[in-house]
Amino acid sequence: MRILVKGGTIVTASEEFQGDVLVEGETIRAVGQHLDLPADQVIDAAGKYVLPGGVDQHTHFSALCNVGDQDTAGYETTDAVVVGGTTTIVDYAPQDPKTGLLDSIDYRINVRAKDKACVDFALHGMVTEIMDSMFDEIAQFPQKGISSIKIFMAYNGSPLHVDDGTFFRILECSRKAGVTVFVHAENGEILDFLRRQCVKNGQTTPHYHYVSRPPFTEAEAVRRAIYLAGQTDTPLYIAHMTCRPALEALLQAKGTGQRVYGETCTHYLTTTKEALDNPDFNEAAKFVCSPALRDQEDCDALWAALNSGLLNAVVSDHCGIDVANLKQVGRNDFTQIPNGAPGAADRMHVIWTEGVAKGRISRQKFVEITAAQPAKINGIYPRKGHIAVGCDADLVILDPDYRGVIRLEDNPNGVDYNIYEGREQLGRVETVLLRGRVVVRDAQFVGKYGQGQFIPAKMYGSCYENRA
Ligand code: URP
Ligand code: ZN
Ligand code: ZN
Numbered sequence: 001m002r003i004l005v006k007g008g009t010i011v012t013a014s015e016e017f018q019g020d021v022l023v024e025g026e027t028i029r030a031v032g033q034h035l036d037l038p039a040d041q042v043i044d045a046a047g048k049y050v051l052p053g054g055v056d057q058h059t060h061f062s063a064l065c066n067v068g069d070q071d072t073a074g075y076e077t078t079d080a081v082v083v084g085g086t087t088t089i090v091d092y093a094p095q096d097p098k099t100g101l102l103d104s105i106d107y108r109i110n111v112r113a114k115d116k117a118c119v120d121f122a123l124h125g126m127v128t129e130i131m132d133s134m135f136d137e138i139a140q141f142p143q144k145g146i147s148s149i150k151i152f153m154a155y156n157g158s159p160l161h162v163d164d165g166t167f168f169r170i171l172e173c174s175r176k177a178g179v180t181v182f183v184h185a186e187n188g189e190i191l192d193f194l195r196r197q198c199v200k201n202g203q204t205t206p207h208y209h210y211v212s213r214p215p216f217t218e219a220e221a222v223r224r225a226i227y228l229a230g231q232t233d234t235p236l237y238i239a240h241m242t243c244r245p246a247l248e249a250l251l252q253a254k255g256t257g258q259r260v261y262g263e264t265c266t267h268y269l270t271t272t273k274e275a276l277d278n279p280d281f282n283e284a285a286k287f288v289c290s291p292a293l294r295d296q297e298d299c300d301a302l303w304a305a306l307n308s309g310l311l312n313a314v315v316s317d318h319c320g321i322d323v324a325n326l327k328q329v330g331r332n333d334f335t336q337i338p339n340g341a342p343g344a345a346d347r348m349h350v351i352w353t354e355g356v357a358k359g360r361i362s363r364q365k366f367v368e369i370t371a372a373q374p375a376k377i378n379g380i381y382p383r384k385g386h387i388a389v390g391c392d393a394d395l396v397i398l399d400p401d402y403r404g405v406i407r408l409e410d411n412p413n414g415v416d417y418n419i420y421e422g423r424e425q426l427g428r429v430e431t432v433l434l435r436g437r438v439v440v441r442d443a444q445f446v447g448k449y450g451q452g453q454f455i456p457a458k459m460y461g462s463c464y465e466n467r468a
Pocket of ligand 2: 183239
């Protein structure tokens with residue numbers, strides 16, 4: 001099957017030009033102007049942008065909620081992600097209870113995602129239960145196509161928390177294997193104290209979620225993580241950065257030549273902590289995520305950090321935790337609210353609207369932070385995140401003239417809310433190709449459940465390449 005995408009404006013992280021893309025089978029065969037080549041199907045992209053399919057390197061599908069023992073929405077809900085213009089996720093593979101890293105990864109590929117995933121997916125290992133075996137397991141990541149591992153400095157008192165000694169050992173063995181370490185950087189001990197103090201004082205509403213997670217607790221952990229990674233000379237990737245003091249720590253470390261990188265999330269760029277002040281528990285609980293939402297000045301600083309290259313990517317940190325059931329656990333105590341919100345289906349539209357359409361970032365920057373860099377960091381570039389001969393034919397055709405409003409009912413995400421509900425949407429993903437097949441037409445999913453494949457990653461992702 002040959003598909004010719006004709007007359008669009010092709011945008012990559014480094015170029016923008018009028019042209020055509022010829023797709024044959026699962027791969028891009030030709031890119032150029034006025035391609036006069038036979039095809040089974042021609043897609044007219046005149047007046048539209050042709051972008052690489054989005055790569056969301058931070059999602060939690062079918063993962064244990066960080067409070068309680070129920071799973072987040074699973075891979076069968078990733079149809080909405082494709083409709084939102086993301087064709088690859090790098091999903092977290094937490095350890096299943098009493099199970100090692102590798103078996104948990106296998107189970108995810110062979111059972112959880114099988115016949116369900118609508119997006120292609122790579123995986124990060126994720127420590128959710130410290131085991132002696134895990135250091136040897138990390139050494140085997142290269143054979144499994146897993147190029148990264150996440151550890152949590154926060155969530156004390158839960159099995160997710162990793163102490164500094166274990167973190168240090170993980171840094172050491174990851175460097176030897178070419179694995180990139182992703183860190184959730186918040187000072188767990190101080191958070192623990194502040195949260196307990198709030199509850200003791202009867203301060204139990206979602207408002208106290210951000211009161212008990214002040215920016216300095218993030219900044220301190222970022223500094224400590226950077227310092228420890230510097231001792232082992234391991235590249236470090238800081239997940240979901242939110243605030244100015246944390247960005248300052250990243251900037252200073254980069255100034256010394258250390259290989260440190262960071263991402264932020266759609267919601268930290270576009271939503272402030274006042275969302276947690278809503279007197280309606282349900283409305284406020286939707287926005288309980290960690291680190292907490294911050295101030296407008298922090299949102300502004302995050303946009304600036306993306307433009308300067310200090311931050312490398314925008315991710316969703318998607319967690320399908322419904323408000324009708326799972327978030328209710330914390331109705332009388334915010335510390336019990338499972339953390340996280342859905343967003344993988346909205347990341348591309350929200351960043352295009354708030355970033356490109358409103359003049360905060362260029363179109364090439366958009367591709368860089370939503371597709372190319374995440375693919376590079378995770379060792380799946382240029383197969384993913386780029387438009388060139390030989391790349392997977394993952395293409396997004398976006399209509400920049402669309403004007404609308406984000407509504408859950410237009411792209412149901414498998415959860416009972418959308419944190420961007422009612423926000424204006426400028427531009428819309430109309431057509432999506434996943435490895436050469438049209439899976440979204442007229443903004444509707446027309447693909448198959450189970451079409452998504454596991455994408456093995458190469459070790460020594462881009463965090464190992466550059467000395468900043
Ligand atoms: O609140 C969040 N971010 N939940 C997901 C787990 C994590 O920390 O990434
Ligand atoms: Zn995290
Ligand atoms: Zn996360």
